[in-house]
Amino acid sequence: MLSPDKKHVIAKRIAEELEDGQIVNLGVGIPTLVTSYLGDKKIHLQTENGLLGMGPHPTEENVDIDLINAGKEPVTYLKGASFFNSADSFALIRGGHIDVAVLGTLQVDIHGEMANWAVPNQPILGVGGAMDLVTGAKKVIVAATLFAKDGSSKLVQELSYQSSGIRRVELFVSDYAVFKFTDTGVKVVEMIEDISIEELSEKVGFQLEYLKDLSKLINK
Amino acid sequence: MNKIIKSSEIGKCFKSGDQILVGGFGLSGTPLTIIDELLKVDIHDLTIVSNNLGDEGQGLHKLFMQGKIKKAIGSFFTINKEAVIAWAKGELEIDLLPQGTLAEAIRCGGAGIGGFYTKTAVGTELSKGKEEREIDGERYIFEKAIKGDVAIIKAAKADRLGNLLYHTTARNFNPMMATAGKIVIAEVDEIVEVGDLDPEYIVTPHAYVDYIIQSNYSKVGRDYVESR
Numbered sequence: 531m532l533s534p535d536k537k538h539v540i541a542k543r544i545a546e547e548l549e550d551g552q553i554v555n556l557g558v559g560i561p562t563l564v565t566s567y568l569g570d571k572k573i574h575l576q577t578e579n580g581l582l583g584m585g586p587h588p589t590e591e592n593v594d595i596d597l598i599n600a601g602k603e604p605v606t607y608l609k610g611a612s613f614f615n616s617a618d619s620f621a622l623i624r625g626g627h628i629d630v631a632v633l634g635t636l637q638v639d640i641h642g643e644m645a646n647w648a649v650p651n652q653p654i655l656g657v658g659g660a661m662d663l664v665t666g667a668k669k670v671i672v673a674a675t676l677f678a679k680d681g682s683s684k685l686v687q688e689l690s691y692q693s694s695g696i697r698r699v700e701l702f703v704s705d706y707a708v709f710k711f712t713d714t715g716v717k718v719v720e721m722i723e724d725i726s727i728e729e730l731s732e733k734v735g736f737q738l739e740y741l742k743d744l745s746k747l748i749n750k
Numbered sequence: 751m752n753k754i755i756k757s758s759e760i761g762k763c764f765k766s767g768d769q770i771l772v773g774g775f776g777l778s779g780t781p782l783t784i785i786d787e788l789l790k791v792d793i794h795d796l797t798i799v800s801n802n803l804g805d806e807g808q809g810l811h812k813l814f815m816q817g818k819i820k821k822a823i824g825s826f827f828t829i830n831k832e833a834v835i836a837w838a839k840g841e842l843e844i845d846l847l848p849q850g851t852l853a854e855a856i857r858c859g860g861a862g863i864g865g866f867y868t869k870t871a872v873g874t875e876l877s878k879g880k881e882e883r884e885i886d887g888e889r890y891i892f893e894k895a896i897k898g899d900v901a902i903i904k905a906a907k908a909d910r911l912g913n914l915l916y917h918t919t920a921r922n923f924n925p926m927m928a929t930a931g932k933i934v935i936a937e938v939d940e941i942v943e944v945g946d947l948d949p950e951y952i953v954t955p956h957a958y959v960d961y962i963i964q965s966n967y968s969k970v971g972r973d974y975v976e977s978r
Contacts, residue, residue: 577919578849578850579775579778579919579922580775580919580921580922581918581919590971593971593972594918594969595777595778595969595971595972595973595974596778596779596917596918596919596920596969597778597918597919597920598775598776598778598919602775602776602778604972607918613916613918613919613921614921615853615921615922615923615924615925615926615953616775616801616849616850616852616853616922616923616926617853617854617856617857617925617926619850619853620849620850620853620854621854623850624850624854624868624869624870648875649828652828653834653837653838654846654875655826655827655828655833655834655837655844655846656825656826656827656828656829656846657825657826657846657847657848657849657876658825658826658848658849659825659848659849659850660848661848661850661870661871661874661876662848662849662850662851662870665869665870665871665872666850666869666870692874692875693873693874693875694874695869695870695871695872695873695874696872696873696889
C-alpha cells in the first residue's frame with residue numbers, strides 16, 4: 531500500500547513548479563492534491579467538462595450534482611469563473627491556452643513520451659481528455675510514484691503500454707527524484723529520496739545521469 | 751409553431767438504425783426523461799454518440815441493457831462493465847475518440863464542416879487508419895465530422911421558441927449536439943415565456959431546436975430523481 535506521505539511529497543514538489551496566475555488542469559489522483567500546497571499562489575483551475583475557476587468540493591448540503599469535475603465529483607466554482615461547452619473547453623486545451631497540465635501516468639519513456647490512458651491487458655475503451663491534454667497543454671508535469679505496485683519502474687527505456695501521444699512531457703515528479711526531459715533524453719534534476727544516482731539507476735534498471743549544469747541550477 | 755410537446759409524443763422522432771446524439775457528461779446534462787421515453791419505443795440497432803453510456807442503472811445504461819444499442823461512439827466506456835463485456839463478445843461496436851475530438855467532430859457536424867485535422871492522438875493506437883498530414887512542420891490526423899438523425903439534449907431553461915440556457919457544467923456536449931441533429935429535442939427544467947430570457951445570455955438560439963419537453967427529473971443531493 532502506498533503511503534499517503536509519498537503522494538503528498540510529490541504534490542508539494544509540483545506546487546513549487548506552479549506560478550501565480552497560471553491556468554492549470556489537474557488530472558485525477560495525486561495531481562488533485564497539489565491544491566493543498568499552493569500557499570499564497572492563486573491558480574485558475576480548469577476542468578475539461580467545461581469550467582475555468584473551479585473551487586473545492588462542496589459540503590454535502592451544498593452539493594449541486596450538475597456541477598462536477600472531470601472525475602464526476604461535485605465541485606464548486608470561484609469568483610471570476612466561467613462555464614463553457616466541451617468544444618470550447620478542448621479549444622482551450624488543444625489550442626495551447628492551458629499553462630500547465632499535471633497528469634498521472636502508467637509509464638514515461640526516457641524521451642518524455644507518456645502512456646497514461648490504456649490499462650494493460652484490458653480492453654481499450656476509455657480515453658477521456660488524456661490525449662488532448664498531453665498534446666495541447668503548454669507544459670505537462672507528470673505526477674506519479676516511480677514504481678508501480680508490481681515493483682516495475684514507470685520510467686522506462688521504451689513504452690510497453692499504449693502511448694498517449696508523441697509530445698515530450700517537460701517534467702516527471704516522482705517520490706524518488708525529479709526528472710527533466712531534454713533533447714538528449716531524461717536527466718535527473720533533483721533527488722527526493724536520500725539515495726545516490728547509482729542506486730536509483732539500479733532500481734529503474736538503466737543508467738541515469740544528472741542534468742549537466744545542475745550545479746549551476748542549484749547555486750542560482 | 752408549438753415546439754412544446756409531451757414526452758409521450760417523442761417516440762415518432764426515432765426509427766431503427768438511427769444515429770442519436772445524446773448530451774451529458776456522466777449524468778450531468780443528460781436528457782434522462784427522453785431516454786426513459788426511448789426505452790418504451792420499439793426500435794433497435796441504434797448508434798449512440800455520447801461521452802459515455804450513462805451510469806450504473808441510469809440514463810443510457812438502461813437503453814444499453816435493453817439491447818437497443820448496436821454501436822457507441824464516445825470517449826469513456828471503461829466504467830460501463832456490461833458494455834465492456836458486450837464489446838468483448840462482439841455484441842457492441844465501440845468507436846473510441848479522445849474527448850476533445852468527439853466534441854469538435856460534433857461541432858463541425860453542426861457547422862457544415864466535413865472534418866478537421868488535429869494533433870491529438872497522432873502516433874497512438876487511436877490514429878490507426880486515419881489520414882495523417884503535416885501542417886507547418888507538425889503532424890496532424892484527419893477526423894470526420896459527426897452528425898445525428900436525432901439529437902437529444904438537456905438544458906436548464908427554454909423559452910417557448912426554444913432558446914436555451916444551461917446550468918453550470920451540465921452544459922458540456924449539449925450546445926454542439928443542438929446544432930448537429932436533423933431533429934433536436936431539448937429536455938428542460940423550466941419553460942418560460944418568449945422575452946423572459948435575456949438575449950445576451952442565450953447559449954443555444956431557437957433555430958436549432960425542434961421540440962421542447964419538460965424534464966421529469968429533479969436534483970436531490972447527489973442524485974437525479976424522477977419527480978413527476
